[in-house]
Amino acid sequence: MNIYTPILVLGALGAAFAVFSVVMATLIGPKRYNRAKLEAYECGIEPTPTPAGGGRFPIKYYLTAMLFIVFDIEIVFLYPWAVTFDALGLFGLVEMVLFVATVFVAYAYVWRRGGLEWD
Secondary structure (H helix, E strand, O other): OHHHHHHHHHHHHHHHHHHHHHHHHHHHOOOOOOHHHHOOOEOOEOOOOOOOOOOOOOHHHHHHHHHHHHHHHHHHHHHHHHHOHHHHHHHHHHHHHHHHHHHHHHHHHHHHOOOOOOO
16 A cells, blocks of 8 residues: 555645635636626537527537547557567567557448548
């Protein structure tokens, strides 16, 4: 447990700083609210009214989000491999080549089907 003490202290300090910052901002920050500040900001475009049930997003939005998550998780698997590359030797290299080839096949499939084109 002794080796984890600095990590726990650093985590506690980070959490305390975050809570302190939020509390102080609400206590001493300016409170000049107006209609424009309370509206949703949509990249400079006037917000459009949404139906009472909330509006529907196109399926392309969800597909793009899922593709991002899949290829983002690939990078998460590449970091530990890169750190232990010397210790893994040829076996690690072959396994990573197979993994990257599998992901590349999925990428090529998505690209071929037009999943990366934003209409």
